Each structure stands twice: as structure tokens, then as C-alpha cells.
Amino acid sequence: MAGLTLLCVTAALLLLASGGAIPPPEEAARMARFVLHNCDWGALATLSAQEGLRGQPFANIFSLSDGPPGPFGGSGVPYLYLTDMEISVQDLEVSRGGLSEGNVMALTACLMDVTSFVNDSEAGLAKKALFSRHPEMESWPKDHNWFFAKFNITNIWVLDYFGGLKIVTPEEYYSVKP
Numbered sequence: 001m002a003g004l005t006l007l008c009v010t011a012a013l014l015l016l017a018s019g020g021a022i023p024p025p026e027e028a029a030r031m032a033r034f035v036l037h038n039c040d041w042g043a044l045a046t047l048s049a050q051e052g053l054r055g056q057p058f059a060n061i062f063s064l065s066d067g068p069p070g071p072f073g074g075s076g077v078p079y080l081y082l083t084d085m086e087i088s089v090q091d092l093e094v095s096r097g098g099l100s101e102g103n104v105m106a107l108t109a110c111l112m113d114v115t116s117f118v119n120d121s122e123a124g125l126a127k128k129a130l131f132s133r134h135p136e137m138e139s140w141p142k143d144h145n146w147f148f149a150k151f152n153i154t155n156i157w158v159l160d161y162f163g164g165l166k167i168v169t170p171e172e173y174y175s176v177k178p
Helices: 013-017 028-038 087-096 120-133 135-139 170-175
Strands: 006-011 041-047 057-063 079-082 107-117 147-159 166-168
Touching: 028 147, 028 166, 028 170, 041 087, 057 079, 057 087, 079 120, 120 135, 120 147, 147 170, 166 170
Parallel strands: none
Antiparallel strands: 006 041, 006 107, 041 057, 079 147, 107 147, 147 166
């Protein structure tokens, strides 16, 4: 559990304002995709490596995107733009020995994962996904050595209606459109 990473994307009234049709409760995989695609931010939770908080849960809000806005713009992959200067990234480096090279919702989708760097072939997609929703990222200080990262989803929990959590497999999640 030392390397726990959890991305929780929460949306409530924001989804109602998105203009898209909210998936019915029996379509949990589609709901998870819908929520991720319609949210611009998520919370990343780690176990802190920081002095005074070491070993304690710590959460941070991050800009994220799975693709440009619109009904068919999402890949389902949550992309982030990170720097080693960020506290949560430092926590991941300590608890996991760094980000891996190949290795989450009122309406809540929690995606448990392994966080990884985005390789060169995927960097263009990650940049388009993030900068289309967060254009200010292009002007962030270059000396912070920003890099693209993504979540490799391993578990998905959806809480969208009565009856408790629904478990969605990554295969179910990627097989539907938001």
C-alpha cells in the first residue's frame, strides 16, 4: 500500500451543465468515462514523503484531460502535466522509486493506477488533450521541466446512484464512449 495512487474525479452540478446526456445508472463504465471526460480537474492522493506528513495520506488537485472537449474527444486516458518540483510527484518518487516507464464521482469515479511518463509517440496526444482544456499550461515556466504523465488504470469504482460502489474493469471502461 506504500505506493498508493488514487485519482478521484468528482462532478455533480458540473455534469448537469455539460450539456451531454448523463448515462443511466446501469451503465457504470460509460458513467466513469463521461465523468472523466467532462471534468477538467481531479484529486491525486498519495502517501506523503514530506517532513511532518511522512506516511500520511495527502491529496492535491491537478488539471487533467482525456482529450479535447466534445462528445467524441475523449480517449479515456487521464493525462497530466507535471514537474518534479510538485509535492505529489516527489511523494510518488519516494514511494515508488519514481514514475514508471510503462507502468482515478455526488458522481464519483475513482481510478486506481500506476502513474507513468508519456512516451514520445503519445506526447502529441497528451499535449493536445491537456492544452485544449488548459491553454495556460503552454505559458508555464519552462525552467520547471514539465513533462506529460498518464494514469494506467487498474481499478475503477463508480458511485453514481443508490446501491453503493460499482466496480468497472479497465476493459469495460475502454470499450465504451462517454
